[in-house]
Amino acid sequence: MTAPVPHVDEALIARLRADLAAADFTVIGTSEVLGPLAAAALGREQPLPARRVAGASDAPAATLIRLFTLGDPVDVAEVERALPTLRLHGAIELGLVSEEGDGVVARCDVRPYASDDRHWWVASDLAEVATGTPVREDHVLGIGGASTTLAQWTIRRPVRTALDLGTGCGVQALHLGHHADEIVVTDLSERALAYARFNAALNECAWDVRSGSMLEPVAGQRFDLIVSNPPFVITPRSGDVPLFEYRDGGAAGDAVVAGLVRTVGEHLVPGGVAQFLGNWEVPSGSTWTERVGAWLEGTGLDAWVVQREVQDPAEYAETWSRDGGHHAGTADFDAMYAAWLDDFASRDVESIGFGVITLHRPETDRTPFVDLMDERGPVPPAMGDVAQVGLEARVWLAEHSDDEVLDIAWHATPDVTEERHTLPGSSDPSVIVARQGGGLGRVIRLTTVTAAYLSVADGGLTPRQAVGAIAGILDLDTAETEREVVAFVRDAAKDGLLVARTD
Structure with a gap:
């Protein structure tokens, strides 16, 4: 039987909001x-350390932690x-407690969130940390690692219209409220939409x-x-694996993400941007760039995909068999593990990638750019600003010729350093x-040329001007040196290692 969800009563929710704020439940x-x-x-x-600390405190926030986060019984x-202000009867009427x-x-989790x-x-x-049991297939997730990753990578420029596709409880829509005039949220799960409506009311969002x-x-x-x-999440179509609504799109393999890549452009205005997370399978003898690149063919969209993680089939099976509260060594866990291994083996999958997909509908009639990058190192929390700069740079480069790139005075940003590695006894660097x-x-x-x-990219010279001097000093062909430098400038400028002089 489906568990109840909180319902919207504006007057009672206003009292709840006031009480949460007064308790400093932030x-x-x-x-x-x-x-x-x-x-x-x-x-x-x-939960044990939190249970010990919160149980020893009479602060209202500690009571709310015990009640809504830890799932502990609390005295009336x-x-x-x-x-x-809300009082117990109000919390019961909203469907928050019993x-x-x-x-x-x-009866549900309520917790603070900030950005x-x-x-x-x-x-x-x-x-599961509160219930002590595996979650149900219609479980509605709260704030998780995937949702915060997407929120951190999302470009936050002001827009008129925004869509949160597969909103869940509405985490992405909360972020959108600060830079989008109109927000549409969708989900196949009616349970998730009930939570989204409640969270919109609780946070005074429309x-x-x-x-x-x-x-x-x-x-x-x-x-x-x-x-x-x-x-x-790539999920076996097997009775051994729970079909959690929050992670399973009802298709085999990576078809859900592939389908979204191929169709989302129909819903973007010229200049519009789509950003989402995804998994992709890499069959034996192929590469992830071939896999994702094939999805992009014919879409007419600019594409910038950053692969952030790669797992082999066993690692992937372990990760998602644990998800939802299942534990290694149990019969259920082993059955799910085997189902995932069998599923990947049926398609000869060698590895599974995870990353962030950014798509852009060009505003001009040109060939779209496709940039598929494998970058797994640490990144700053506020990647949205980086993504905006990177997308704008890539669009500019796609819309301008090599001659135009050569005639811009570029300068290296302050965070760019040069490293030279020299073998013992050698006078010249090897790397x-x-x-x-x-x-x-x-x-x-870098090469000797780049x-x-x-070394002279300080905004004083254009690449064309620098090439003449470099080719002369190194006794190189000017045209070939020019091609090498413009390729480097394009590669460095797309991610902000080089920026154009603005004066």
Whole structure:
């Protein structure tokens, strides 16, 4: 039987909002209550330290942590003190809690969430850490690693219209509210949409909430920005594996993500951007760039895909067999593990990639660019700014000729350093690289020619001017030197190692 979900009552939700704020039930406030050790343990889904700390505190935030995060029974009097405006009867009426014996238990998870200087509250189904049992197939996730990854990578330029495709409980839509005038959210799960409506009301947001599969609810519509944390997990079509709605799109292999790549362009205005997460299979004898590149053929979209992680079939099976509260060594876990291995073997899958896909509809009639990068190193939390700069640079480079690139005065950004590696006893370096300190942390191997150009890339000379001097000093063909330098400038400029002089 489907578990109940909270319902929207504007008056009661206003009281709940006031009580949560008064209790300092915020990311900072709960961190201060728990302390670094318990907070870190809870982040690893180890509740015992948090339970010990919160149980010893009479702070309202501690009571709310015990109730809504840890799933512990709480005395009626403590709930009344923590929610003095809503009171227990109001929390029951909203569907947040119920009385069991002498105590009160939560029927859903409610927790604070923050990004930069913005903070919200997010309701979702109780996690396994609170229930102690595997989650149900219609489970609605709260704030997870995938949702925060997408939020960090999303370009935050102001837009008129935005779509959160597969919204779940509405995490991406909360972020969109600060730079989009109109927000549409969709999901196939009616349970997820109920939580999305509740979270919109709790955080005083106005969303157009629509039910349906993938892009069906927005047929005929176009948007400035589309974001999606889709059900991208590659799931065996087997009775041994739970078909969790939050991760399974109902298709074999990576077809859900492939289909989204091929169709999302129909819903972008010229200049519009789509960003989403995805998994892709790499069959034996192939590469991930061939796999994803084939999806992009004929879409007419610019594409920038950054592969962030690669797993072999066993690693992937272990990751997702544990998901939802299952544990290694149990019969259920082993059956799921085997089902994943059999599924991948049936398609001769050698590895599975994970990454961030950014698509852009060109505003001019030109050949779209395709940039497929493997960058697995650490990146700054606020990748949205980096993504915006990178996308704008790639669009500019696609719209300008090599001659135009050669006639711009470029300069290296302050975070770019040069490293030279020399073998013992040698007077000349065997390896020269340019290393980016921020952004994607790009490392570009330099030749004698490109190292010479980078050394004078201070905004004073154009590449064309520098090439003449470099070719003369090194006694090289000018045309060939020019081709080498312009290729380097394009590669470095797309990720911000080189920027155009603005004066």
